[in-house]
Amino acid sequence: MGVGKTKRMPRAVREQQMLDAAVRTFGQRGYMAASMDEIAELAGVSKPLVYLYLNSKEDLFTACIRREARALTEAVRAGVRPGLPADGQLWSGLRAFFTHTARNPDGWAVLHLQARTHGERFAAEVAAMREEIVAFVTQLIAAAAREAHRDPDLPEREVAGLAEALVGAAESLADWANATPGASAKQAAATLMNFAWAGLGDLMAGRPWSAPEGAEEEPVAQAG
Amino acid sequence: MGVGKTKRMPRAVREQQMLDAAVRTFGQRGYMAASMDEIAELAGVSKPLVYLYLNSKEDLFTACIRREARALTEAVRAGVRPGLPADGQLWSGLRAFFTHTARNPDGWAVLHLQARTHGERFAAEVAAMREEIVAFVTQLIAAAAREAHRDPDLPEREVAGLAEALVGAAESLADWANATPGASAKQAAATLMNFAWAGLGDLMAGRPWSAPEGAEEEPVAQAG
Numbered sequence: 001m002g003v004g005k006t007k008r009m010p011r012a013v014r015e016q017q018m019l020d021a022a023v024r025t026f027g028q029r030g031y032m033a034a035s036m037d038e039i040a041e042l043a044g045v046s047k048p049l050v051y052l053y054l055n056s057k058e059d060l061f062t063a064c065i066r067r068e069a070r071a072l073t074e075a076v077r078a079g080v081r082p083g084l085p086a087d088g089q090l091w092s093g094l095r096a097f098f099t100h101t102a103r104n105p106d107g108w109a110v111l112h113l114q115a116r117t118h119g120e121r122f123a124a125e126v127a128a129m130r131e132e133i134v135a136f137v138t139q140l141i142a143a144a145a146r147e148a149h150r151d152p153d154l155p156e157r158e159v160a161g162l163a164e165a166l167v168g169a170a171e172s173l174a175d176w177a178n179a180t181p182g183a184s185a186k187q188a189a190a191t192l193m194n195f196a197w198a199g200l201g202d203l204m205a206g207r208p209w210s211a212p213e214g215a216e217e218e219p220v221a222q223a224g
Numbered sequence: 225m226g227v228g229k230t231k232r233m234p235r236a237v238r239e240q241q242m243l244d245a246a247v248r249t250f251g252q253r254g255y256m257a258a259s260m261d262e263i264a265e266l267a268g269v270s271k272p273l274v275y276l277y278l279n280s281k282e283d284l285f286t287a288c289i290r291r292e293a294r295a296l297t298e299a300v301r302a303g304v305r306p307g308l309p310a311d312g313q314l315w316s317g318l319r320a321f322f323t324h325t326a327r328n329p330d331g332w333a334v335l336h337l338q339a340r341t342h343g344e345r346f347a348a349e350v351a352a353m354r355e356e357i358v359a360f361v362t363q364l365i366a367a368a369a370r371e372a373h374r375d376p377d378l379p380e381r382e383v384a385g386l387a388e389a390l391v392g393a394a395e396s397l398a399d400w401a402n403a404t405p406g407a408s409a410k411q412a413a414a415t416l417m418n419f420a421w422a423g424l425g426d427l428m429a430g431r432p433w434s435a436p437e438g439a440e441e442e443p444v445a446q447a448g
Contacts, residue, residue, distance in 0.1 A: 030344065032343075032344065086424075087424075087425065090424070116340050116341055117340055117341060117342075117343065117344060117347045118341075118342075118343070119256075119341065119342070120254065120256065120341060123341045141424070144424070157404070157407065157411075158415060160400070160404075161397060161400060161401075161407075161411070161412065161415035161416075162415060162418075162419055162424065162427075164393075164396045164397050164399075164400040165393035165394075165396060165397050165415060165416055165419045165420075166393070166419070167396060168392040168393045168394070168395055168396020168397065169388075169389035169390070169392045169393040169396075170389075170392070171392055171396070172388045172389060172391060172392020172393075172395070173385060173388050173389050173392065175388075176384070176385060176388040177385075180381070180384075183381070183385075187381075187385070188385065191382060191385035191386060191389060192385075192389055194386075195386055195389045195390070195420065195423075196389075196419065196423060196424050197423050197424050197425045198423045198425060199419075199420060199421050199422045199423020199424075199425070199426060199433070200310075200311075200314070200365070200368070200386065200420050200421050200423075201311065201421045201422060201423070201426075201433065202423060202425075202426070203386075
């Protein structure tokens with residue numbers, strides 16, 4: 001980000017740099033403690049320019065939430081491979097989710113910690129993203145149930161509840177993985193896959209879920 | 225709550241009435257929208273008395289969070305029956321959790337929605353409760369793993385991750401159950417038990433978890 005070049009940059013590029021700096025600052029220091037001075041400095045622009053482009057701290061934070069929410073939902077949607085059997089689809093989606101949250105810890109902190117802690121306006125932005133993800137997971141589980149039984153015996157409400165449970169578990173594990181030194185995205189995905197697919201019962205009996213033969217990922221090992 | 229009787233009530237009793245009114249108001253209207261006038265009126269006391277006892281809106285809200293957090297953790301601890309096998313313990317704990325959140329929807333909204341949405345001070349109060357519950361669930365899972373294998377092969381970190389997943393799933397389902405007309409505490413507990421114990425894999429194959437014979441609860445049916 002050479003300061004000498006900023007004048008020639010198109011607005012869209014410079015705005016993305018401001019958002020990069022803002023996500024990092026909000027994610028690491030928290031919404032309240034983050035200052036516009038700090039964000040402008042990190043972005044290599046003047047503070048008036050940040051206000052000119054993004055209007056206010058509130059609007060800048062909202063823009064961060066929207067960008068990070070879109071990036072996360074797109075990563076999950078792109079990660080799920082529709083040709084696979086149900087467990088393979090779930091595994092590919094979980095890998096994509098935890099890889100994204102591990103690579104973008106500040107973005108995840110903005111979405112799951114900061115946005116929910118600083119007022120209803122921001123919380124509502126995240127709630128909209130969450131509803132979209134729950135709907136997507138509900139579809140996946142319903143499709144898996146149809147695949148398993150031609151006459152599906154998992155009622156709609158049960159499927160909705162399972163999707164809520166899965167999304168809540170994933171959110172909680174993403175926080176945990178990012179806060180636990182040495183915990184990897186793959187390990188978090190494997191833990192949730194074991195939990196959600198094999199279930200604690202099979203897990204206790206020493207029967208973890210394992211990837212079907214021919215899947216390109218290696219089998220899920222108990223993380224060490 | 226006869227107004228005529230308030231003068232003879234001991235402070236502790238009157239304070240509980242204020243907290244009852246505050247939890248209800250904060251839970252139903254949200255922290256920002258809730259007014260001290262409204263809370264005092266609902267409690268049947270004067271507003272100055274609320275300030276005298278609880279000092280400020282912030283302190284009153286903090287007192288609500290602490291009381292509701294204690295009630296929830298005590299309900300879960302009291303619900304888990306230590307003599308049962310691992311799945312029976314989990315089932316009894318989940319039943320206690322969802323029964324409590326269903327009976328106290330305003331308390332749950334204060335803990336899981338309001339307290340996390342209105343600043344770091346309140347969020348930290350809830351985080352402390354959550355850590356306590358995660359530690360408790362971690363112990364349960366570790367004990368179950370020891371019971372299943374004399375030489376435990378679930379490493380400590382995997383157990384911690386499973387506990388995070390279970391707690392996150394339970395939080396998410398409690399929100400969902402309280403927001404979904406007709407969803408019962410028992411159904412939410414059964415959904416999570418199926419998810420967590422039998423796993424989606426067994427569930428898809430038509431093998432839900434069922435309570436062991438002789439347990440006093442009836443088997444878990446797929447909710448209709």
